[in-house]
Amino acid sequence: MSEVTPPAGAAPETVFRDGLAAGELRFQRCRACSAAVFQPRVLCPACGSDDLAWHRSSGRGRVYSTTAVRGRDGVHNVSLVDLDEGFRMMSRVEGVAPDRVLIGTRVALDVVEQDGQPVAVFREELS
Ligand SMILES: [Zn+2]
Structure with missing residues (x-):
């Protein structure tokens, strides 16, 4: 399908x-x-x-693990997301403070432009 x-x-x-x-x-x-x-x-x-x-992929999944990484440009978020189709990918969750992402949160895909390249990120799914 x-x-x-x-x-x-x-x-x-x-x-x-x-x-x-x-x-x-x-x-x-x-x-x-x-x-x-x-x-x-x-x-x-x-x-x-x-x-x-x-x-x-439907682009919908759940945060499996999350870490706030402190770098020169501030704090960003690295999350592993379990997609509903049964695979796991490393990405980040946007739209929420990097250290406020919660394990188990339902998220949905967003494709953003970064350094001229499309990058898959996630946002909290609105229910
Ligand atoms: Zn096989």
């Missing part, structure tokens, strides 16, 4: 970045064992199959 058909021979990282540029969070699902696969790869890390299909 949410399957994406990339150009033949496209590198996994390219398919992913093309998705972000189109405002989509793309991930792979193994046709052999059904595992959700992220980061983009050539082989399924669960069973070794190379039969990976691309899908569009």
